[in-house]
Amino acid sequence: MKQKIFARNKLIGILSAILIVILSGTLQISCGKKAEAQFRFIFMTDIHLQPEGEATTGFHQAIEHANSLDPDFIITGGDLIMDALGQEFERADSLYTLYQDYLKKFEAPVYNTIGNHEVFGLYPESGVDPSHPEYGKKMFQNRLGHGKSYHSFDFEGWHFMLLDGIGFTEDRQYYGYIDPTQIEWIKNDLSGLDSKTPIIISIHIPFYSISAQISEDPTSSNSKGIVITNANQIMELFEDHNLKMVISGHLHWVEEIIYQNVHHINVGAVSGGWWDGPHRGVAEGFAVIDIKGNKFTWSYEDYGWHADLDETEK
Secondary structure, three states, X not given: OHHHHHHHHHHHHHHHHHHHHHHHHHHHHHHHOOOOOEEEEEEEOOOOEOOOOOHHHHHHHHHHHHHHOOOOEEEEOOXXXXXXXOOOHHHXXXXXXXXXXXXXXXXXXXXXOOOHHHOEOOOHHHOOOOOOOOOEOHHHHHHOOOOOOOEEEEEOOEEEEEOOXXXXXXXXXXXXOOOHHHHHHHHHHHHOOOOXXXXXXXXXXXXXXXXXXXXXXXXXXXXXXXXXXXXXXXXXXXXXXXXXXXXXXXXXXXXXXXXXXXXXXXXXXXXXXOOOOOEOOEOXXXXXXXXXXXXXXXXXXXXXXXXXXXOOOO
């Protein structure tokens, strides 16, 4: 009887050892193979929020639709409020407050990119003196940027850079430009990355566009307020890195330019034609970007709200 018990225990011991070896091998294989990144984010741009008209109704519906798509996070592409460029403090302050209130309706984290319309009091007609404590980009920095107008973050092995592409002229106008201080920041940010790390840039004004050639004629050139005037210099910074996408707004239309494997994607506006219907045939919407591994797919999503136009206007 004792021999049978001993034999049975010995058999159990052998089987247990085999099971441990199998499980150990499986664990080593699982640990050795890194899981592929798989996530979704939404890019919303040119919201131009204001209390007047249908802006709050439309933006609320855009938020609800975005929440239903279950994104891991939201990136906004600038021109979040209707305008602070030519406004007095009270108006600009109220628009920022309204936008901040609506941010609470998102179920996912929101990362904000600065647009030209977030710049407070730049236009002389605003009556704002440059000595004002929130003049220029300071209002965005204080309200939405955590003290900055550009920053970066990482998610599932991808690196995201939200850049400030708004330059100021001496006569208090804006144009597309990335200043030397930010260029140094980009260099430092990239220095900490593996060259294979996939990168996505969010910026309000696009690096490149065929907007002028389409709206005017094929020989037309873009104005300084339409594209980033030193885009080529910025692109050189990424030559030894894995830049996948530069995603932007500003133009209220959809455009994709692919050059040297970098996708320059311009996304239509949440506000369409400033809450007055589609702009250049592009309906109110936002971009949905799905990441899998080292690749991405994207689509432009009509979120279902449309301006109530008269039949003669449709």
